Amino acid sequence: TDRYAVLGHPIGHSKSPLIHSLFAQATGQDIGYTAIETPLDGFDDTVLGFRASGGRGLNVSLPFKLQAFQIATEPSERARLAGAANCLKFDGPDRILADNFDGVGLVNDIQRNLGFPLAGKRVLLLGAGGATRGALLPIAGERPALLAVANRTPEKAHALRHDFAAHVPLQTGGYDTLVGLSFDMIINATSTGLSQEALPLPDGLFAPGALAYDMVYGKGLTPFLKQAQAAGVSRVADGVGMLVEQAAEAFEWWRGVRPDTRPVVKQLTVPLV
């Protein structure tokens, strides 16, 4: 049995062990997968200890995605651009490969599960932290008409525009710069879904038929999704499909087998109320 795990702090309510055991069952792969509560000052020790005891790979959750990138000996291009990794693979005693599947998981959820093509759409990301960093390249690859980032601290959004300039043309600013604009897809990549705070979104921000997407999961209707509904948006989604899709990328990377995500998304999706 090859062993894998997810590291995080806190990690108690992680759905990753369930998701990977469903994938393993469906594909006939013999793996073990556990959740490891990792001390804030003990990330590297936990990773190296897991490898030393025979572990084959790790998923990495908050707040360790930066450290996961730093411990890698061979990070992928998208992990390098994000400056963060959410998945590690051990190759012998020396090589630690890292990748970041959050963005591709988001895009696959939006396009395949929710049936919302990004090509030609006006897309707005709220927030300028690691979640947005990981999402920019995969979204840009789908050729949206416009990709914008708004953040409470505008300088952090502008810094993203600078960092990604060679890869993605970005419009950036504070929430006040959104007045008079509208978007077909608005993705909340701030941490406000966890803290239940509302964002200062101007009227008219959601175009008719827009999709509102909150990257958090298991929080029901977040303040952001409630704001969207109050603005007349009927298509709202949380990040449970993104979680399953990034897990499928990890599973395929580790095992060489692509699991079918649809039944797992279906099993984990709960009505948003």
Ligand code: ATR
């Ligand atoms: P992550 O890696 O999950 O993105 P992060 O780097 O701490 O986490 O970023 C959190 C994001 O949520 C930031 O964009 C932050 O805005 P600031 O850069 O201005 O701090 C945003 N955020 C958190 N709480 C917020 C709030 N109450 N209102 C608006 N934005 C908020």
